[in-house]
Amino acid sequence: MAPQPLLAYYAVLAVALFPCSSFALASPKVVSFDLQRREVFIDDAPEHPLRRRANTVGATLYNAQSNLLYLVNATIGTPGQQFSLQLDTGSSDIWIPWVRSLACSQKGRCITGAYDAAASSTFADVAEDQFTISYVDKTRIEGDYINETFAIGGATLKDMTMGLAKASSEQDTTSPFQGIVGVGFDTGEPLYAQTGITYPNVVSQFKAQGFIATRAYSLWLNDRESNSGNMLFGGIDYSKFNGDLTILPLQSDTRGGGVSSFTVVLDNFNVVGANKKVQYASNLTIPVILDSGTTLTYLPDSIANAIATGVGAVSNANYGVVVPCDVTNSPATFNFQFGNANGPTIISEISQFVLPFPANIPTPRFRNGKVACRWGILPSGENPNLFGDTFLRSAYVVYNIDGAQVGIAQTNFNVTKEDIREISATSSLPGATSTASGAAQQTHSGAIYLTGGGGGLAGATATAVETATGTFDLGSSTATSTGQGGGKKGAAGHVQPPSKSFISAIAFASIAFFAMAGGSMVIFI
Template identity: 35%
Template structure:
């Protein structure tokens, strides 16, 4: 397995804090992820494995154990999916040392039981990106919890992705499985039935971009991790026409520059259903809003859903504001420093001496508008599966106290959420979902990539250097194109995403 330079391997240390009714554990940041995960699509156009996109940016992992005796792994925490699957130690990728977050050996577990041999299969967007194997049951723990026996899991024997995923969404959104009604008890179901939590609800605190750890509290809310009001938002129907994912109503998006001047990016009357999804690194907005935001920063399209801005933009004193729920709703402010991410072009291959960095936004994928990690780092979010509600507040960054955790009880109320917004949103119409955003595309001249974006926002001193120029393609000693060259290949139709790893 080839990782991008500077990749950090997940650590197998975890802080677990448990009390009657809740379970708190660390969520550990890792950079970068080298895979793109999207929904599995059937031949008839329907989706049955809702694992959402996560490109070569950041990801967030939690520690689990599987089997008896316990085998330790780290898996991506994904609020946008509902299945737990793990890589088998016998998978070819793992045998080559490519499973850097741990593996599972079924033969070493006395409690392992196959229930559908060969029945597990998830296919992702990149060519050849498929994970397949068996549906099975075994004993698991989540971040040091009490054992959960007979949890259904997917065990990937044929593996493309380097580690597994723990989905903590609605059980009605699970992938195809051998259960007669298409639904089996998920991790969230079993945390409740085992008495570890009182309600299928949890709160997520990713913390800021510079922090190594955030936290998730199953069955609890930490009132020290947010400021202002915690506002409840009724969940909206997904593409299937019913509530099965964490869609809430986004009613406004704006940008405020360093002078305090605010530019409205969303049109009047905007009411868009957006998915709160920790399994997606970027924030994917409707074409009109995304185009206005990207052009404001002078971002350019380098292919395969990736956009680049000068790295110095991470130091801009500016804010992107998202409002939810209409009257009585909540606004989350996201500093620009939280959305300008990984280095895609080193300074020597970029016109601006600060280098070219990933712009943490993109247009919708397949008609889905998603608020991923570049939004969630600035929000404190409560996900209430039992009642079809999400609650949002402004995150308080880098708070370490754990002295004010409130248990989420049985019932319908969310502790601390005294306001419920009522605005409804709609999905992106099919016709609009196929439109292309109006963002400049990087052009190719020989072996060089020419960047042509010019910011329309007042970005202060950050715009004094040129925002256009040429980035030359280079090749590593292994013969693999580096991050500067890969976008050029994408533009030439070679199907390579920026930073994709080659096996």
């Protein structure tokens, strides 16, 4: 039970959180965020450009490779204080670092924004010491609920409720203390789990204040090499995908029986090799969460381990789970079928799961001279199955909160045109051709926050990585891996591909440390 002042606040001021005034936009009524890829290092604060184009409200979202985050520019307060916040479909709250917190007193930790209540004329403390949120990686954030003016993408929201983070359980004192803007369900808020009460989060406020007609948005991350992408609240851009848009019903969770996450059913998975033959297949019915706040893709241990064996991934004490970078050139694909046996299949190029190390990491090599890259699929272990950015780049996904459904289609990479249609009906998506039913109840509930994967320690000396031979037909390598500064080419040492227990241990270490360290590269063992 929450303390009475918080309950009383929401009982008395619930109407105030849904302003009567609205802001009418030209048709289609959407709020659009233009995405850009960018590396952000701990000592390199991002810029805060804002762009606006006709008939949309736009802002820049950065893919911060070194910290493995998607960041959106926002201003909070009056006058506006600038922030870069992680955009996360796996959680539901906005929270921002407090300028006087211990974390922000440590040099370089709050480079993406820290809030100063004394500098804002619109600050209101809703409930002191009542905000608390815990994530999958065990990170715990505590502070106050506040009301403030929140401007994002050219849209200004009045009386936006958010958390002011005064304390964190993070032990690392060098990684960024990064705020989040969660765009999940109101029922995904920790306040709901604690009291049964919700407040309108940013998606609900977009609708309540007239910027969009229904609580729905579309996500297009584009491919791994691109520096452009888009997130569109209230609409669908039909130029960004090919084929049919298929509806997938969202699955309920075991706690409460309601829908509180973007969980869909994965019905089938297979690997198609360079020879166009199936190298691996798994028929299954499991819940997976489509989560933009997660960098990698997390599958059941047996599947993740089989894939790692097939592609020749190895677990390294310094760098995590790695593969030769020239695997990027393979024509092999991962095929994900959703819903049921007749459901949509998203085909992902293997290159989307091969992640180069950031520029501030010494280039690791295998003992046979090949350059190593991070591998983008890890075991989920006891955590939920998560389909993060490494998968989402291949899919155009429409997240429909009001309709308790998602729409999914094969993405079109590197498209420059637009064909935007407004989502005006609560329970339907314009142009969707079918619904793929399927049932797999979600056992997880609560916020998701897993941003990292295998990596190395910035400033460390690169060491040779043992080599393993994959079992999948990936085709012959077409890239030559020499790299800056060369590197001594030694005999190809051999180790077995990672065992289930070892790769799970590496994955657990990377999950725990990376989410706490904001994705910074670390030595795990």
